[in-house]
Amino acid sequence: MIFVAVGTQFPFDRLIRYVDEWAGNHAVAGFAQIAGGAYQPQHVRWERFMSTDAFNQHLQAASLIISHAGMGNIITALENRKPIIVMNRQHALGEHRNDHQLDGLEWMGKLPGVYTASTQEELYALLEQRHELQAASAAPGSRKQSLVDFIDQAIRA
């Protein structure tokens, strides 16, 4: 099962279409959260929006997450130890107000368990090798805990 989610702010028809067509051609089951998108998936089940609980259920049932380059979905995927592919929205295609999601790919791709694609070709190349995509070996909690503990000590110092 693959789970593709594009956040709640904008549609991201291009990504939904890529994933839907790929799933159809490869007979892979999937679920899509498409927000206000005009493209309605033909091969995977879909919802426009879903509750946090429903979202987490779909995410946990999936072996691979595909998302717009948004921090929220990355955090949720990493916390659930799922590999995630992120693709940036493009300002030139009217998909976002600016191109900050392209800048985001640069740091997101340095995180363990996060893979980045900025084109259909890159996305499909990652999907072809989906069984090799690894989730982060450690939950992100340990890096956060050391940062929080340091902040706590710094305040009390």
Place this chain on the structure above:
Amino acid sequence: MSGKPKLLAISSPGGHWIQLTRLCKDLENRYNIVYAMPGDLFGTASTLKGKKVYSVTDVSADDKWRLIPCSLQVLYVLLRERPKAILSTGAAPGAVAIWLGSLLGIRTIWVDSIANVKQISRAGRLAQKRADIFLTQWEHLSNGQNILFKGAVL
């Protein structure tokens, strides 16, 4: 009234806010946390998912005049709440809070956004002049002296 020390946590909406609230989630049991975030209306604190959140005027490099209302509003929050410390993940309004806080003798902590992987953010460089503790979330940006790496939200 709780005996926990008060912390003002301030950041811009979006990714900055996600990072700030993730850090604060683990600090909630140790501090009485008051939040501030740029929003539509300045006014008394409202409640967002159980958090006390002040709304302040947003400011960026493109509209520097907003520094004036933003600074006055942050000053109001600081004088009203009298926090022991200020924590910010950016951007500009957080830097304003760091400057004003340091003038008032409040302990100030800046955590540069994880999105700044190539260099410290512009607001971060401003905050760096005044922050007591300045943290990056990327090890390669630390210099081990006044820019420290101690972990990351992810």
